[in-house]
Amino acid sequence: MIPSTAQVMPRPGKMVSVRDLKFTYEGGVEALRGVNLDIHEGEMLAIVGGNGSGKTTFAKILNGLLRPPSGSVVVDGKNASSMTVAELAKTVGYAFQNPDHQLFSSTVEDEVRFGPRNLGYPEAEVARMAGQAMDAMRLGAIRGLPPLSLRLSDRRRISIASVIAMDPKVLILDEPTTGLDAAETKNLMESVSMLNREGRTIVLITHDMRLVAEYAHRVVVMSNGRVLLDSDVSGAFSDLALLRQSSLEPPPVTLLAHGLSDHGIPKDIISPQELALRLLMLRGERQ
Template sequence: MIKIEIQDLHYTYPGGVEALRGISLTIKPGEQVAMVGQNGSGKTTLVKHLNGLLQPTSGSVLIGGWDTKKAAVAKLAARVGYVFQNPDEQLFSSTVGMEVAFGPHNLGYGDEKVSALVKDALALTELSDKTATNPYDLSATWRKMVALASIISMDTEIVIFDEPTTGQDALSVARIANIIAELRKRGKTVITITHDIDFCAENFERVIALSQGQVLLDGTANEVLGQENILAQTYVDPPQLTRLGKRLRLKETVRNQEEFLAALKKK
């Protein structure tokens, strides 16, 4: 069970842009966390610290007690999987099957275990019939699934998705929601950066809003997503049905269709 502890994290990019300005957070094992906030608020910079791709300028990041400044990126890779925003920055193999097997092979798992992990990841992402296909012969939607599968197959305790729903249609978004639900059942920690606030409301229990490199809000989805004025500071609108609920003066903050209709019936 791997806990994430971030202590007063600061990060300044070479060139002087101060992207993180004192972030402290604890994420418990098995939590499902959405990270929202304005473009340039530091979301991607923050998650790149969790697998050691970036090192703190000051402060610390502990992954299950391992300090990311000391632990090798290769070792962290066994604990933290990170799916890039743009699948094309991640994919390089000539078949989907090889792409998805690369990660677990690299972690040193035996052939039998690798093939079981690959099979499972392909089934979860609905790619089982595309094993022999070149990822670049697939549409962007399916390339995204390959990117997800190639991280899921590493079976890490912590999985990070950077804007998984960008440019995806309704069916694909539903597929991604199913994957996240399955990872939750398996007890994985899932951290997702997203601008799709309705997707965030419908799939995550905890929401962290970042603004200018600091934590603006951190709490349950209903607590955070109801704060229209504070969220506006970081260019986030509450979910559609949350806004509608407020305008209709429903008593509680609602975040999805089920909660909305229940509150409407009570009125």
């Protein structure tokens, strides 16, 4: 599959605008040390970085779970610091890393309805929103089953559905593919891509660089509470030293391209197809 980078160009317009954001936890840990970042409407942005780089803190500030002492956060034209978490939930949805931290209902359908119900929508509207979310995450067949007895990949889909049921303009996914096998990952990410194509802004927090290579439009590398790099995907992968500084490793295909750079292979390759194409071209040139 050719990476989606070229296919879908994000529409202009700032969905999230963050300026000089700092955050220090109670124990004195400085999680964010001045972050500036714009997230555009309709893009799929990956935030990558080692453990403790500030990714999750950043995400929790975007949906109001943490209150920044300094800096400004504007979400969809509104100042996030003056909104409650529940108000922000209509704009920024956050699916936690561990789906089991969100699931408690006796059926999948009830679980997905929980969010819109909290936001005070009338029951008919709640049913419609939940129905759409379950369709988007392909949960129709299991809508009557108890979520907690289902497999991990299903639980993760339910937890994402329960967030998109509130119809947020921005969807933050925290490590959505941890613990999933290759097929489950592909299925899940296809559903997510579909949401993105329908116009939803997606923020993907992950360590998985292959996921980034395959699905993201733009990469933000965080390290030690700062944005180290903000670029398109292939640009991010061409700077090995910088990635390693952030405890990250590009996908194997990019490493291979780096190794072959003396032979005229560019360093910014992110998909096996692209590498194969380059190698074929190289052979053509030699002959």
